Amino acid sequence: MRYHLAALIPGICLLLVALYILKGSLDFIDKSERAVGKVTGWSESSGDGGITYAPVFTIVTRSGHEIYYTHTVTSAPPSWEMGEEADFLYDPADADSARILTYFGLFSWSIVLLGVAAFLITYGGVFCMLRAYLRPGINVSL
Amino acid sequence: MVYLIFLFLGTLGLVLSIRSLRASVDFLKNAERATGRVIELVESSDDGETFYRPVFEFTAKDQQQYHYRHHKSSAPSSWEIGNEAVFIFDPADPGEARMLGSAMLNWPATALAVSMTLLVTGLGYVVFRLCYPGLL
Secondary structure (H helix, E strand, O other): OOOOHHHHHHHHHHHHHHHHHHHHHHHHHHHEEEEEEEEEEEEEEOOOEEEEEEEEEEOOOOOOOOEEOOOOOEOOOOOHHHHHHHHHHHHHEEEEEEEOOOHHHHHHHHHHHHHHHHHHHHHHHHHHHHHHHHHHOOOOOO | HHHHHHHHHHHHHHHHHHHHHHHHHHHHOOOOEEEEEEEEEEEEEEEEEEEEEEEEEOOOOEEEEEEEEOOOOEOOOOOOOOOHHHOOOOOOOOOEEEEEOHHHHHHHHHHHHHHHHHHOOOHHHHHHHHOOOOOO
16 A cells, blocks of 8 residues: 555655756746747767658857757658758857757656656555545545 | 647546546445455466466355455465455445455556646646747
8 A cells, every 4th residue: 555655755756856847947938039040950860770860950149149959859851851940949148058949849858757747646646545445344434 | 739639638538537536436435345265276377387366255244155266366376275355346246346455446546647647738838828928
C-alpha cells in the first residue's frame, strides 16, 4: 500500500520543478522581443536511421545582430525549406536565448514535466484517498 | 490544434474514468468480503520449468464454499498451502469473486491519470492563449 507514495512524492517534486521552469519561461516572454527567422542552412546529424537534418534559422534582432538558432527537431528529408520563415522570441540581453514561437517551443520542459506530474499525482492520489476501502474487513465511508 | 484534441480527449477520459472509479468504489464499499485460504497449488510446465497457481477456498455468508483460481502462476510458488487472502464479491454472485487489493483500482486510476495529463496539457494551451492573445 505504500507504492502510492512512490508516485505521489515524485509527482509533487516534478510539479515544483515544472512550476519553477514555467516561471522562467513566463519571465522570458515578458522581457523578450519578437523577430522573424529564416532558414539559412541545415545541421546534419547521423544516427541508426541515417542522416537527419535540423533547420538552422538566422534571426536578425532589432539592433541588427544576427542570432543562429538550430531547431531541436531533426528529420529526413528536411521538413523545412531554405528561406522558410518562423517567428521567434529572444531576450535582448542574451542573444543565445532565442526560442521558436510555438506553445511547445516556449514551454517544452514545463509541458512535459507538468504532464508527468499530473499523471503521478493523480495516480498516487487516487490510492491515497481510497486506501481505507482497500483494507480487509473494514466497512468505511469517506 | 493538437492541444485542443488533448483537451477534448482529457475531458472525455475524465468523465469516463470518474464513472469507472465510482463503480469500483461502490463495489468495494458494498460488496461482501471473506477470507480465503490456499488449498491447492496447481502445477503447470513451460520450457521445462514448473509454475504454481494457487487455488483459494472461501466461505460466503450463505455458508457455501467457493473456489478462486489465481490468474498468476509463479516459479517458485509465491503462495503456500494455508496462506490467506481477502476476497470481495457480489453476494448474489460469489463465483465471480476478486482478490482484494490495490490492483482492483489500477485501471480506473491509470485512466484517470492519463486523462488528467491530457487535460493539463490541453488546458495549459488554452490558458496561455487567453493570457497572451495574439502572441502565437
